[in-house]
Amino acid sequence: MTAELRKRRQEELETALAEARAALDRKDLEAAVAAFERARAAGAAPKLVARDHALALSELGRHAEAVDAFRDWFAKRKKDGDTQNLMGVLLKRAGRLQKAVEVFERARQLQPKGLSPWQNLGNVHAQLGNHEEAVRCYRGALRLSPKSPDLWRLLGRSCLAAGRTEEAIASYRKGLALAPANQTLAALLLQALLQTRQWDEARSFIGGLCAAHPDDSEFAVLAARLAFRTGNTDTAVRQLDEVLAREPGNLSANLQIATIFADSDRRRANEALERAVAAHPQSFDALDRLIDSLVRSRYDSETAHLERAYVLSRRLVERFPSRIPDAARSLRMVFMRVMDEERMAATGSFHRLLPIWLGEMRHTAALHELGQISGMDDRLALVDWHRAWGRRVAAVVRPVTPVAMPALATGRKLRIGFMSSDLRNHPVTYFALPLFEGYDPEKVEVFCYSFSERRPDSLHRQIAGKVTAFRHWPKMADAAVAEGIAADGLDILFELGASTAMNKLEVMAYRPARLGASWVGYPHSAGLEQIDYILTDPYITPEDPRLLIERPFEMPETWVTLSRMFGEVEIAEDLPEARKGQLTFGTANNPYKYTPSCLDAWAAVLRAVPGSRFLFLRPEAAAASFVANSRAAFARRDVDPDRLDYIGVRGAHLKHYNEIDIALDTLPHTGGTTTCETLWMGVPVVSLVGPGFPERLSYSNLSNAGLGDLAVRTVDDYVAQAVGLAADRTRRQQLRHGLRAQIRSLPLGQPERFTRHFYDLATRVAAE
Structure with missing residues (x-):
């Protein structure tokens, strides 16, 4: 390289660095990133650009790029605690939590008196559901900084998640002693008192706060939360309406309104959450709660709510990758419902998520995980999780005494x-x-x-x-x-x-x-x-x-x-195969049961029965995202997606079973109500029997309807049974118009x- 060329490169480098610094000063991160990239292209040494370039990328939400931008400097500074700690932060933001633990641990060893590595390590363990490890780390941080209200908050949060409620309450109290007006600590202490049913203590605590801070909206919201949890809903709503009249965008008030009306008035709940997101676009909690509420919404257009939940879910994943475990419950519900296999898998395994949900006492999260098992260890882990949840509930409950009755x-x-x-x-x-x-x-x-x-x-x-x-x-x-x-x-x-x-x-x-x-x-x-x-x-x-x-x-x-509520919906005279010219398999089961193994089995059946089709009879089938993702899922399994059909309906769906020749049950979590409806409409169901309770529902229904042979024990037999039934048109014709009478003569159809x-x-x- 000539001297003139070196001079020109040096000038380009200096200019790019100057532009980067100026862009950072005016908080123009996009311009800063572009300038840092020019500086790198001009030969800038990592020590000149790596840190600020990586942080700018991370602030823009480009977390994977931030890790890459810092990698060279990180490799050169293996024994520098600050460098290790920063890489841990970048990895955490990128959602690479296990790797972040490794790096933070190294930073802690390099800086035994450094507060940040202890705290960061505790934060990552908390996100991973390693609550006891998080407690250890926060205690280590508190030895270095015992007067930090924030550290007492973090310790209390992890103690509560670990089931150590009294320690959590004591930690929150220590934090409040250091920062008496700290609204976050007050909210957490109230949560712990409510979780442990210490109603009088909670009333005394909130009453004191409101008396000391009569104009503080956040403490008024806490009073409303207490009123709601103790059954005084009207009082809670009145208190929250007063806050929202003054501050329509108040985050905590809108979130509490959404909690109160989540089941009774989903529209009002969503309106509150939309206000929260609009007023606080950077709030993870508001976005997560809105997604969770939208995916459950049935008023007006269910499809529109689902599609918006899907858009917001992708936004949350991009904006908060390190918080994916915290949002996994709502994200998984959305991704399951629209059959986004890739994003669903990226939320983590249920083994990773169950400890988090136990810490949050989220029993509802487990329902959609009953089919996410692949072996006996998984099944036993799910049972153990439920037992642990139950013991935590029972530990803070005082049993009542039923009225004594004669024998x-x-x-x-x-x-x-x-x-x-x-x-x-x-x-x-x-x-x-x-x-x-x-x-x-x-x-x-x-x-x-x-x-x-x-x-x-x-x-x-x-x-x-x-x-x-x-x-x-x-x-x-x-x-x-x-x-x-x-x-x-x-x-x-x-x-x-x-x-x-x-x-x-x-x-x-x-x-x-x-x-x-x-x-x-x-x-x-x-x-x-x-x-x-x-x-x-x-x-x-x-x-x-x-x-x-x-x-x-x-x-x-x-x-x-089957009670009288199953009704007498008319069964079409001909088989769908006779009317359409091809055989149609199908399902009306909930998509949370569509596991990869289930889709594999369905695709194997379709490949084994040339020309056959598959019909999704579900509300989600009206959503463009569900159609696109399901087509992609079957294409990955060597099935032409043009063989898929969709009927998107909720409610009046029984008549549409007339479009299905053979129902393929979900696996390993089988149908229950859906199997009963399907059989009642004269449609045979092929099911796989597994060891656990949710894997045997259809087995019972089929056996008690005289069709026990359609419940098999292996996936190969499942495919073979479906293929054999497809070839047995005579049996299917007999079942179409004889199965309802057969059910009435057997236990499934005899309510008396x-x-x-x-x-x-x-x-x-x-x-x-």
């Missing part, structure tokens, strides 16, 4: 209760209805408990007119519900909904009845050891007893029966027989 042997009536917010026009009630309509009032008293925040519908009113008592307690606090149930002196209380919307699973931890039982709403052990039984049958009961926490309340034939067996078994169990 059943004295001749009194059996008193049995059913607790669910779905005692309305809902699939749970479709199965439970025979028990409300067909019991013998001379022998049994039936009590129902609903917490639904929706206006009672006709089915709700019909049930109320049939049973001994119907308690409708919307938004009532758990402890009050437990006391109310205990006053009814029940022999057995069945919960029918676990932690699905508006249900109160935690009430079972209070033991409000002499015996507790679970049925139909949650196809797995719920986790509470205060639930003595789970209703099963000879087909559903797992062969390995480790896969249930409760004792089986085993019905002699079937765990469900089911009801008799249920109350006979309940009487025996209660008398033991």
Whole structure:
């Protein structure tokens, strides 16, 4: 290189560096990044550009590029603690949490008296769900900086996630002693007090804060949160409306309004969350909550809500890659529903996420994970997670004392209760209805408990007119519900909904009845050891007893029966194959059950039956994202995506089973209600039987409908059974118009027989 060329390169380098510094000074990160790239091209040494270039890229959300930009300098400075620490920060922002742990640990060793590596290491462990490790790190940081309110906050958060609630409360109090007006610490202390049911302490704490800071909106929001959690919803809404009248964009007030109306008025909840996101575009919590609410929204256009949730989910992943584990519950729900396999996989395995959800006590997150298993270790881990959740709930609950009743042997009536917010026009009630309509009032008293925040519908009113008592307690606090149930002196209380919307699973931890039982709403052990039984049958009961926490309340034939609510929807005269000229496989199952192994099996069937088609009968099928992603998923599996069909509908979907020749069940989590509907419409279902409860639902339905041969034990047999059934047009024709009558002659279709067996078994169990 000539001297003149070297001079010109040096001038280019100096100019680029000067432009980069000037751009940073005026906070023009895009210009700074461009200038740093020119400086690198001109030969700038890493020590001149690496740090600032990487930080500018990271601030722009280009986290993977930031790591690459810092890599050379990082490699040269293996023994410099500050360099190691910064690389850990960049890796954390890029979502590479395990690698960040390794780098932060090295930084901590290089800087034993450095506060930042301790804190950063604790933060990453907390995100990974390694709560005990996070506690260790924050304690290490506090030894260096004992007067940091923020460190006491972080320690308290991890203690709470680790189930060490009293230590968490003590940590928050120490932080507040150092910063008495710290709103975040106050909110966390209130959360811990509510989680441990320390109601009086919570009231005293919030009352003192509001008295000391009467004009502080954040403390007013905390008062509203306390009012809501203790059953005073009207007071909570009034307090929040007062805050929002002054500050329409107040983040915490809008988030709390969304919490209150999440189930009863989804539109109002979404309006609050949209205000929060608009006023706080950099708020992770607001964006995550909006995604979660949109994906659950059914009013107006469900498809439009789903598509917007998908757009926002991709935005969250790009903007907050290090927070993906924190948002995994909502992200996974969206990505499952639109069949985005790649992004779904990128949210992490359920083994990685379960500790996080346990720390947050998110029982609802586990429902969509029941099919995300591949071996016995996975199944046992899921059972252990539920048990650990239940023990944490029970640890902070004081059991109530049910009203004493004479022994059943004295001749009194059996008193049995059913607790669910779905005692309305809902699939749970479709199965439970025979028990409300067909019991013998001379022998049994039936009590129902609903917490639904929706206006009672006709089915709700019909049930109320049939049973001994119907308690409708919307938004009532758990402890009050437990006391109310205990006053009814029940022999057995069945919960029918676990932690699905508006249900109160935690009430079972209070033991409000002499015996507790679970049925139909949650196809797995719920986790509470205060639930003595789970209703099963000879087909559903797992062969390995480790896969249930409760004792089986085993019905002699079937765990469900078809009530009058399944109706008489007309079955088309001809097979779909005869009308269309090709055979159609299909499913109406929820996409959260479409695991990669399930899609593999479906694709194998389609490849084995040339010319056949596959129909998705789902609300999601109306969404462009679902169509695009499902086509891509089948194309990856060597199936022409033009063989896929879509009917996007919610509600009036039974008639569309007339478009399906053979239903292919999901696996490993099989259908339940969907399988019953499919069979009722004369459509055979091919299912795979697995070891666990959610893997045996269809096995029970098929066996109790006289089609047990369609439930097989291996994927190869699943494919072979589907192929064989496709070739057996005669059998399919017979089933199309004979299966409904066949069901009526067998346990699945005989509600009176089911009801008799249920109350006979309940009487025996209660008398033991």
